[in-house]
């Protein structure tokens with residue numbers, strides 16, 4: 140579904156991702172784990188066309204998207220929930236979700252989005268800035284799903300979220316995968332969340348994948364070791 144081939148990303152002279160190779164299968168949930176500063180956010184931004192790639196190719200459903208701009212990548216099937224969520228606090232919940240509709244041509248928020256997130260239906264006329272952290276995360280995911288993606292990217296969705304809500308979020312993301320048939324790539328530092336949600340775990344260290352293991356056979360202690368400082 141998503142193929143990353145020989146991806147190199149640099150900020151000026153400083154290369155941060157060094158020839159990364161990865162594939163994400165249809166319906167697969169892949170967790171990208173790594174300590175702070177190892178390149179998770181940079182990888183997400185490169186996939187979305189926000190960070191500058193110096194080499195490599197990206198494909199979504201066999202379509203080469205390497206040369207496409209961000210909005211064209213969204214139209215091709217990528218959606219992104221950035222770190223910190225980046226909702227528009229002064230806009231209503233409904234207006235926030237509507238910003239995700241630009242590539243589908245729909246004018247109104249589809250019912251199935253509100254069915255997934257009933258709390259957003261109740262709060263649709265409220266300013267998004269007044270929602271709790273967990274509700275804002277749901278809003279950011281709803282906005283991303285509004286573009287009907289094939290691959291959903293989430294950058295550290297558990298950051299600043301209470302443990303009970305984190306478990307709820309894991310359940311919700313698996314439901315989204317199962318009901319909408321999409322692939323999910325999630326960058327994460329919380330191992331329990333990654334193990335709860337992922338079919339496969341990749342560990343990113345200094346811009347390279349140093350470990351890749353399916354959930355079924357994973358050595359938790361080994362992954363925990365990569366994450367400890």
Ligand SMILES: Nc1ncnc2c1ncn2[C@@H]1O[C@H](COP(=O)(O)OP(=O)(O)OP(=O)(O)O)[C@@H](O)[C@H]1O
Nearest residue numbers: 150153155173174175176177178179180181182222
């Ligand atoms: N705009 C930038 N300009 C220059 N260097 C940057 C920039 N953004 C990130 N970096 C550097 O790139 C490297 C990877 O950072 P990145 O934010 O991708 O890591 P991360 O794994 O997402 O960390 P975190 O968990 O803190 O978000 C770090 O060394 C960081 O200092």
